[in-house]
Amino acid sequence: MQPFPTSDFTSPDSSLNGQRAIQKIMDFSVDIICTIDKTGIFLKVGAASQKLLGYAPGELVGMQSNDLVYCDDKLVSQETFSQIRNGLEVTYFENRFCSKDGSIIPLVWSARWDEEEQIMYCVARDGREKKKVEQQLVEKQERLKKVYQMARVAGWEYDLLNKSTHWASDQLYEIYGISREEYPEFSQTVYLSLVHPDDRDRLQKDLSDFSVLNNYFTEHRMIRPNGQVIYVRQWIEVVFKDNIPALLKGVVQDITDSRLADQLLMANERRYRTLVQNGFDMIGILDVEGNYLYVAESVYRILGYEPKALVGKNVFDLVHANDVVRLAKSFSRLFTETYVDDLEPFRFLNAKGEWRWLESKAINMLHDSAVDGFVINSRDITDKKILQERFEKQVTEWQKRVNKATIQAQEQERAQLGKELHDNVNQVLTTVKLYTELCLDKHPDQQLLLEKATTYLSDCINEIRSISKRLSSPTLGEISLADSIKELVGALKLTNKLQISLTVNGDHAKISQEVHLGVYRIIQEHMTNILKHAEAARVNITISVCDFTLIVKIKDDGKGFDINAQRNGIGINNMQGRAESLNGKLTIDSKPTAGCTLTLAIPLEEVVEA
Known part of the structure; x- marks a missing residue:
């Protein structure tokens, strides 16, 4: 059937009316309806060319159609035109035309060749809306793909009737650490080969029971080809056809990070509990009035109390009377300070009725609803206190001995100095005094006496200088x-x-x-x-x-x-x-x-x- 039949018109009037009707159809169509000869020349063009390409129909008639084709599309357009002339009926062909203002317009063509008249009848539709929709679809698919990647989610479908994988997403291959080149078809055998040996028997049993598989949920481990163990969560739904299981649809999520984080959290919790229970410190939580809200189990080893025996008791009831005021003053700082690491040491009554010295640090965690109190970390320092008192006593005794020895040394030094002054300097000066007096009495050996007196004075000066040197520090x-x-x-x-x-x-x-x-x-x-x-x-x-x-x-x-x-x-x-x-x-x-x-x-x- 030709798009523009003319052989049915039997009279000039009817033929004219038919041609007018055809032209009207061409002009009123939102698509460009046109005829092109075997050389590619436009013969007739509908009025839509004005809106789509900016050319009036008269401007296009006689123009080579390939001249308007965008340069990158010319070759494929020529090849397609040749195929149409050889009898190929085209219902969907895309290329781009250059409009009159220079913009590039995508067009979608339907075309058919009339061998008898040697004419190609064509319809060209504006492809911009289609391109826009396609682009939006691609963007949505990319966003969805990114969401799947971020959520580590993948999907698959398995044909139960043909026992083959109907579809497996790229994310599935990514999660399992395999490639499509190595595994073109993600079969059940491939899947089970990747399942952790400890989980394989359970999954094989479940996959063979369709009553279990409908709305099926499971978590299990997979082993990637590189040896890495991952954790996955899987949902499976059975699709029935004529009451016969025909298709399995599955969604897989990689939960390795979450599972490892849970394991780390559990390990840290066990480690923390072990430290709290076996540490050297006693950890407790007090309310604003000083009542115990929580006491760690280490209190039994440190003070001999069962934790529940202290819960509800006021800390000041167990503190030595002489330390209560001092501790209360330190404790009051927690209302203005978040962290107090220098609480005054105090004596605390243990389960045996003995007073034990405790050294404590405290944190204000009233803002944390999970705690809602003051966290007190206390350590028994009784032995340290006893050693410190003993040491201070020894230091005092040693200081007394040092002072005594220093005084004795000073006295000995003074005695020695006095002895040297008496035995040496004093005697020499006495002799000099005697010689001087003899000289004053006109002794006949005055010159000899003066010389001896001078010699003795020099000796005396040297002796005093020697004593001075021994007493003074060097310069x-x-x-x-x-x-x-x-x-x-x-x-x-x-x-x-x-x-x-x-x-x-x-x-x-x-x-x-x-x-x-x-x-x-x-x-x-x-x-x-x-x-x-x-x-x-x-x-x-x-x-x-x-x-x-x-x-x-x-x-x-x-x-x-x-x-x-x-x-x-x-x-x-x-x-x-x-x-x-x-x-x-x-x-x-x-x-x-x-x-x-x-x-x-x-x-x-x-x-x-x-």
């Missing part, structure tokens, strides 16, 4: 350790009681003031001991720096002593204490009649100034 900010020791040795030589040799090796310029003073005092103390007790004639002092260690060695030829014998003085203890305070080590090697050797080693890397 640390001005000279090095080596220079300080040289001054000390010089002062000691003035006594004319010892021959002292001093050897200094290494760089002492970077020794800190702390080490400087400590070493000076140790050497000073030991040299004083030698003068007082050793009866030595010679002393050798060696000071060196090697491998960031300061080494001092003092050796005398005195009478020596038994280092294991009990001594009344505190000189050696003082030297030991100074050495330890500098992270150093002091050793003394001595035997009766064999002299004495002191060795001091102090590391410098920890005390060298920057």
Whole structure:
């Protein structure tokens, strides 16, 4: 049947009327109705061309239709035109035309070739609305796909009559970790091969019972080809045809993240409960009046109470009377502070009637409806308290001993100073006074007496200078350790009681003031001991720096002593204490009649100034 038949018109008038009717149909159609010859030239064009393409029908008549085709569609349009001329009837062909204003208009064509008249009758419909609908459909499908991906949801259909998978979504392959290339058909055999062995028997049994499968719901595990275990939730519905099960429809959701989170939550809850029950702390929740709302089971091990025995009791009823006011004051801070980590320690009555010292921290969780109270974390510090009191007592006793020893040392120092002043300086000055008086009495040997008096005065000055050097600190900010020791040795030589040799090796310029003073005092103390007790004639002092260690060695030829014998003085203890305070080590090697050797080693890397 031809779109524009003319052979039925038997008279000129009827033929004219038919042609007018056809033209009217062409002009009133919302689609472009046109005829095209075998070369592609427009012969007749309906009025809709004006609205769709911007061309009036008269402008298109005689124009090559392919000239209006969009460049990317020209080749396929020419091929389709050739097929139509060869007898192909086209009911749906899409291409794009360039409108008069340059815009691109998609068109949907229906066409048929009239071999007798060598004409192609065509209808072109505006494809923009169709494109818009198609685009909206694609967007909706993409959104739906994203929703499925975000929800980790997939679908499938299984044909029970043909025993084959009717449809399986891309998300299903994604969830199971497989590809369509490897598994073109997602069969029941493939599915069961991925099911976890511990869940497989149950699922096989359920899948064979259609009475169970209708509105079926299950959760089970799957093992991906890479070995990863996942958890899925599955809903299955049976579709019947003539009362015969014909189709299975299924929805699968990957719930691995949720299940793992649940397992982690359960593990954390078990871990928390274990910590609370077996920890060293007692955890309780108090209301605003101090009544126990909750007590952890650890209270039995710590205080001997069953948790339920404390619930409902007021904490202040179990606190020592002397600690109630102090605790209440600390407790009141929770009404203005969220976290109080320095609650005053208090005594708490345990189940045996004993007072135990507790140290506590508290958090205000009134804002949390699940808690609605103050969380108190308490620890038994009774043993710590006892040790602390014992330690404080020992410190007090030690302080008394130190003070006593210090006073004794001061008294000994003063006695020694007085003895030296009396035995040496006083006697010398008395002699000088006598010589001076003789001179005043016109003694015939005045010149000799004055010379002797001058000599004795020089000795007296040297003696006083020596005593002053021993009592004063070295000028640390001005000279090095080596220079300080040289001054000390010089002062000691003035006594004319010892021959002292001093050897200094290494760089002492970077020794800190702390080490400087400590070493000076140790050497000073030991040299004083030698003068007082050793009866030595010679002393050798060696000071060196090697491998960031300061080494001092003092050796005398005195009478020596038994280092294991009990001594009344505190000189050696003082030297030991100074050495330890500098992270150093002091050793003394001595035997009766064999002299004495002191060795001091102090590391410098920890005390060298920057």
